[in-house]
Amino acid sequence: MLKMGAASDPHSMMVLYRSDGRGEGVRSPNPQLDGFLAVIVFQEMKEFTLHRNRKGIQIPRSVRGSTGLHDLRNAWSSAKHPTYSLNLVFSSAFLGELQPGGGYRGMDMLRDALDYGSRDETLLHLGLALVPAFKEPEKANRLFVDQVFLAASTHLISKHSAQQPLASLRGGLTPWQEKTAKEYLAANIQSNVSLADLANLCNLSPPHFARLFKRSTGTSPYRWFIERRLVLSKLMLESTNDDLAEIALACGFADQSHFTRTFSRIVGLSPAAWRRLQRN
Structure with a gap:
C-alpha cells in the first residue's frame, strides 16, 4: 500500500492498494471519517461481501475501470480479496470547497455508488495518470497531482452528485x-x-x-506552468550549448527523460530535433 496526500488537504489522500488476498480482513477506521472513498479498479476483482453497518452487501465481479463510491461515515469491513486499485479519499472540507457559497456541506455533494457498476473510462485514465507519482514520489509534480485529483473529484460529482451540478463561475481571477x-x-x-x-x-x-x-x-495552472518551462527550455536550446540534462534541471523538469517526454508530447519534436531545426 502506497499513500500520498492530495490537493494540499490534510484529510484527503490517494492510496495505491494491492493485495494478494491473504492475511486479515480490512475495516473502516474508528472513528469513521467525514468524507467519501472512491475505488478505481485496476484489475478484475472477484465478487465479495462488504459488511456495512453490520449488514452484508454482495459486491459483484468488477472489471478493470469499475468504480465504487463509499460514504466513510458508515462502519464497514470485508475479508481480504485479491485487489489492485487506486483509492481516493475526499474529505468533507475539500468537497465543500468545490461549490463555494452554494450553501452545501461537503457531504451533500456525493452519494453512495456501491455496486462497482459500469466501467468509467475517464476515471480510469485519471487514476492511471497518477500511478507514476507513487513509483517515484520525489519526482512527482505537485501541481499535476493536485490537478488530476481535482479533476477526479469534479468528474465524480458530475456522475454521482446528490445536488445540482457544480455552478458555472462567472468571471475569473481579479x-x-x-x-x-x-x-x-x-x-x-x-x-x-x-x-x-x-x-x-x-x-x-x-x-x-x-x-x-x-x-x-x-488553461489549468499545471499546463500554464509547463508551457512557461518549455518557453525557457526553447530559449536555452537555441542560445546555449548546454546539454539536455542541464537544460532539463534548469527548467524544473525531474530529469532529461521527463523533459524529453514532455517537450515531445507538446511541441511535436524532441528537444534535440527542435534544436537542430532552429540552428539550420
Whole structure:
C-alpha cells in the first residue's frame, strides 16, 4: 500500500492498494471519517461481501475501470480479496470547497455508488495518470497531482452528485490575483509548486483557485506552468550549448527523460530535433 496526500488537504489522500488476498480482513477506521472513498479498479476483482453497518452487501465481479463510491461515515469491513486499485479519499472540507457559497456541506455533494457498476473510462485514465507519482514520489509534480485529483473529484460529482451540478463561475481571477499567480510561477520555475501555494497567495481555496485560473487563462495552472518551462527550455536550446540534462534541471523538469517526454508530447519534436531545426 502506497499513500500520498492530495490537493494540499490534510484529510484527503490517494492510496495505491494491492493485495494478494491473504492475511486479515480490512475495516473502516474508528472513528469513521467525514468524507467519501472512491475505488478505481485496476484489475478484475472477484465478487465479495462488504459488511456495512453490520449488514452484508454482495459486491459483484468488477472489471478493470469499475468504480465504487463509499460514504466513510458508515462502519464497514470485508475479508481480504485479491485487489489492485487506486483509492481516493475526499474529505468533507475539500468537497465543500468545490461549490463555494452554494450553501452545501461537503457531504451533500456525493452519494453512495456501491455496486462497482459500469466501467468509467475517464476515471480510469485519471487514476492511471497518477500511478507514476507513487513509483517515484520525489519526482512527482505537485501541481499535476493536485490537478488530476481535482479533476477526479469534479468528474465524480458530475456522475454521482446528490445536488445540482457544480455552478458555472462567472468571471475569473481579479487582475492582481492573476498577476500574482503568474509571477509566482515564473519566479519558481525550478520549484515543485502546489495548488495550495498559488491559492494561498490569492486568498482562495485550491479548488476555487484552479477553476478561476482556468476561466481567466483558458488553461489549468499545471499546463500554464509547463508551457512557461518549455518557453525557457526553447530559449536555452537555441542560445546555449548546454546539454539536455542541464537544460532539463534548469527548467524544473525531474530529469532529461521527463523533459524529453514532455517537450515531445507538446511541441511535436524532441528537444534535440527542435534544436537542430532552429540552428539550420
